[in-house]
Amino acid sequence: MFAQVIVDIAHSQVDKIFEYSCGESLRAGCRVKVPFGGRVIDGFVVGVSKSSSYPPEKIKPLSYVYDEPPALVEECFALMNGLSERYRVPKAVALRLFLPAEMRSGRVHEVYKKYVKLADCGIVLPKSAKKQVEFFEYLKGHSPAEYTFCCEKFGRGAVNGVVEKGGAQVYKVKVNRAPGGYEGGSEAGKVLTPAQAAALDSIEKSQKTVQLIHGVTGSGKTEIYLNLISRALQQGKTAIFLVPEISLTPQMFSQLKRRFGEQAAILHSGLSAGERFDEWWRLRTGESKIAIGARSAIFSPLENIGVIIIDEEHDSSYFSESAPRYSTIEVAKMRAAHNGCKLILGSATPSVETYQRAVSGEYNLITLTQRINGRPLPHITIADMRREVKRGNNSPFSAALREELAATLSGGNQAIIFLNRRGYSHTVICQDCGYSLKCEHCDVPLAYHSEENCLKCHYCGAKYRLPRACPECGGLHLRYGGTGTQRVVSELKKLFPAARILRMDVDTTSGKEGHYKILKQFADKNADILVGTQMIAKGHDFPSVTLVGILDADMSLHFSDYRSGERTFQLITQVAGRSGRAGEAGKVVLQTYSPENYILRYAVNYDYLGFFNNEINLRKATRFPPFSLICRVMVTAEEDAPALEALKGVYFGTEELRQKYPQEFIFLNKMHSPIKKIQGRVRYQVLMRLEGEALLPQIYSLAVKYTTAKALVYVEENPVNLS
Ligand code: ADP
Ligand code: ZN
Numbered sequence: 218m219f220a221q222v223i224v225d226i227a228h229s230q231v232d233k234i235f236e237y238s239c240g241e242s243l244r245a246g247c248r249v250k251v252p253f254g255g256r257v258i259d260g261f262v263v264g265v266s267k268s269s270s271y272p273p274e275k276i277k278p279l280s281y282v283y284d285e286p287p288a289l290v291e292e293c294f295a296l297m298n299g300l301s302e303r304y305r306v307p308k309a310v311a312l313r314l315f316l317p318a319e320m321r322s323g324r325v326h327e328v329y330k331k332y333v334k335l336a337d338c339g340i341v342l343p344k345s346a347k348k349q350v351e352f353f354e355y356l357k358g359h360s361p362a363e364y365t366f367c368c369e370k371f372g373r374g375a376v377n378g379v380v381e382k383g384g385a386q387v388y389k390v391k392v393n394r395a396p397g398g399y400e401g402g403s404e405a406g407k408v409l410t411p412a413q414a415a416a417l418d419s420i421e422k423s424q425k426t427v428q429l430i431h432g433v434t435g436s437g438k439t440e441i442y443l444n445l446i447s448r449a450l451q452q453g454k455t456a457i458f459l460v461p462e463i464s465l466t467p468q469m470f471s472q473l474k475r476r477f478g479e480q481a482a483i484l485h486s487g488l489s490a491g492e493r494f495d496e497w498w499r500l501r502t503g504e505s506k507i508a509i510g511a512r513s514a515i516f517s518p519l520e521n522i523g524v525i526i527i528d529e530e531h532d533s534s535y536f537s538e539s540a541p542r543y544s545t546i547e548v549a550k551m552r553a554a555h556n557g558c559k560l561i562l563g564s565a566t567p568s569v570e571t572y573q574r575a576v577s578g579e580y581n582l583i584t585l586t587q588r589i590n591g592r593p594l595p596h597i598t599i600a601d602m603r604r605e606v607k608r609g610n611n612s613p614f615s616a617a618l619r620e621e622l623a624a625t626l627s628g629g630n631q632a633i634i635f636l637n638r639r640g641y642s643h644t645v646i647c648q649d650c651g652y653s654l655k656c657e658h659c660d661v662p663l664a665y666h667s668e669e670n671c672l673k674c675h676y677c678g679a680k681y682r683l684p685r686a687c688p689e690c691g692g693l694h695l696r697y698g699g700t701g702t703q704r705v706v707s708e709l710k711k712l713f714p715a716a717r718i719l720r721m722d723v724d725t726t727s728g729k730e731g732h733y734k735i736l737k738q739f740a741d742k743n744a745d746i747l748v749g750t751q752m753i754a755k756g757h758d759f760p761s762v763t764l765v766g767i768l769d770a771d772m773s774l775h776f777s778d779y780r781s782g783e784r785t786f787q788l789i790t791q792v793a794g795r796s797g798r799a800g801e802a803g804k805v806v807l808q809t810y811s812p813e814n815y816i817l818r819y820a821v822n823y824d825y826l827g828f829f830n831n832e833i834n835l836r837k838a839t840r841f842p843p844f845s846l847i848c849r850v851m852v853t854a855e856e857d858a859p860a861l862e863a864l865k866g867v868y869f870g871t872e873e874l875r876q877k878y879p880q881e882f883i884f885l886n887k888m889h890s891p892i893k894k895i896q897g898r899v900r901y902q903v904l905m906r907l908e909g910e911a912l913l914p915q916i917y918s919l920a921v922k923y924t925t926a927k928a929l930v931y932v933e934e935n936p937v938n939l940s
Contacts, residue, residue, distance in 0.1 A: 221264035232307035246287025304541035305917035319490040329389040331364035348375035404475035423581040432585030434794025454523025461532035484510035530562035595796040595803030639722040640664035640701035649692030721749035760799030789820040859927035
């Protein structure tokens with residue numbers, strides 16, 4: 218027999234199938250080790266055949282077959298081809314997506330626990346072997362016992378002595394490292410509201426593959442998802458359920474565990490390697506049938522998929538920012554097509570592109586306009602911060618927000634304060650010369666962190682001591698500008714000394730269950746105010762929260778990015794949606810320096826359609842996505858020379874394409890990236906707007922062609938982040 222093998226090397230030169238001889242029992246999907254160029258390396262078996270086209274004397278045997286069921290499901294091979302063609306990555310790189318990182322290189326293994334049990338209580342031990350006698354007597358009352366425990370208590374020699382004499386037996390049991398950080402219990406399905414039932418009905422009857430559920434926050438989308446998963450399980454099928462940053466939303470996972478128990482497995486980067494390994498295998502062996510996770514869970518090793526759900530489909534975390542730079546929705550469509558199942562996209566604020574596809578009839582559109590039980594959406598008040606400043610208010614809080622906070626606290630309710638900046642202040646500027654302190658490795662301003670009393674770079678994590686003087690002019694008047702979460706907390710403490718305040722941002726959530734601990738404390742009402750960044754915007758369901766303060770609503774409006782309006786609208790709607798989800802009506806105070814901005818007007822009225830119609834007309838008129846494709850070829854390097862060399866190559870190559878196909882180009886230029894340096898690497902880009910996807914393969918080829926040992930070149934399509 219012969220095995221077709223892809224070697225686990227991410228290089229285009231070895232991106233082909235190699236053949237090795239193998240035993241009869243080998244199956245496609247197995248992981249193996251193979252001799253390759255004088256070394257032995259890992260590989261994946263993508264096929265097995267009886268004959269080979271190579272002369273037999275040239276074929277070497279496999280070195281090793283991992284003793285396990287095939288790790289890769291059959292569908293991987295089709296997706297591997299699809300992905301490597303689409304995103305121009307070697308097949309090995311595409312295959313790696315299907316395996317948890319720790320499984321490659323075999324660093325993580327199954328864990329077993331040893332036990333010792335009574336085998337023959339009739340054996341006679343010599344009286345002199347006191348420890349053995351003691352252990353044997355103990356075992357008679359405590360069989361089976363943990364092996365290591367017994368060894369510690371009686372000595373390894375004593376335990377092994379009794380085993381050797383036939384009195385006891387050692388055996389091992391596989392340990393299932395299940396992720397913690399969620400609540401247990403069980404829960405039956407809810408009685409569906411008419412709107413939920415109608416939504417399920419519409420999905421069932423629809424012939425379209427992609428279904429968009431556009432439902433306001435709190436309209437009960439989750440219950441619809443759970444029903445779809447139940448139906449898939451009833452048909453003997455499996456399900457994939459994606460949630461952005463699942464590690465931030467243990468509530469969602471708890472809910473799934475309560476509903477589906479062991480059938481649900483979770484995959485995300487917050488798990489320990491061992492936990493992820495075990496969860497992954499539970500899915501692979503069919504022990505679990507529902508994969509829940511962030512972006513990468515779209516590659517779950519499931520077969521016979523009955524439904525794929527992508528919650529908060531507009532979320533930017535669904536775009537991969539490392540090779541291959543795939544769109545999760547695009548991969549999900551491939552898997553849905555392969556399995557003949559439906560893909561459900563859900564959001565209160567669908568991306569403009571998705572919604573456009575829905576109104577144009579490509580997707581089935583389901584709209585939920587009401588919150589469950591008719592609870593009103595929270596009322597949003599705009600606080601004009603320009604006026605506050607004129608009145609001499611230099612605190613981060615408007616008068617309106619202070620009042621509402623006081624009322625919320627005295628009413629025994631909870632509040633959330635959102636601010637997308639961590640640290641204490643986010644710039645340090647010399648007032649004498651105007652110099653702004655920057656990171657040595659990144660072209661970005663440094664933020665002051667009061668807890669550690671240092672300056673931090675939020676791009677590379679570098680820490681700096683506080684300078685006494687300006688490094689440029691020696692001036693002593695350094696101004697700490699801008700407000701971060703730490704400053705908000707300290708100001709809140711001054712205003713409301715009795716309030717219990719939690720802060721949730723990157724700095725407070727280190728550790729495996731850091732997020733969970735803070736969220737749990739807040740959910741259990743052991744805190745009154747939760748201050749946080751983006752992390753608190755998504756998905757959380759805290760019934761006692763009746764006030765949300767948005768401190769810098771318009772920050773994202775000023776990015777020079779065609780999506781900034783869309784982002785702002787989404788963010789406000791999502792954060793506001795955390796308020797008034799249960800009993801009392803919720804309120805939102807939205808602070809801004811540009812209250813007249815039309816995006817804010819639509820957001821305040823929850824007018825998604827108004828926002829969408831305005832936005833889509835703007836995009837059409839200015840020819841931005843979805844009416845064009847933005848393509849950025851990034852070039853990064855440690856030094857300028859190799860970067861510029863590669864940039865030149867890519868740019869001339871693209872220019873040539875433009876001369877050949879002028880009708881495909883709307884815009885083309887080369888330039889420094891807005892952030893000129895990150896982590897010590899200079900950044901340049903060729904930026905273009907294209908009519909469509911026709912030239913993408915050629916542009917990907919240019920990136921491959923000009924990548925060198927010193928310069929990294931890669932393509933981004935409609936990049937989430939243009940910095
Ligand atoms: P969404 O995902 O649309 O924001 P959720 O699924 O979080 O909304 O639902 C909002 C609230 O309504 C949750 O507390 C949920 O438990 C509750 N809920 C959802 N469906 C029902 C139902 N059919 N009956 C009673 N309560 C429900
Ligand atoms: Zn840095």
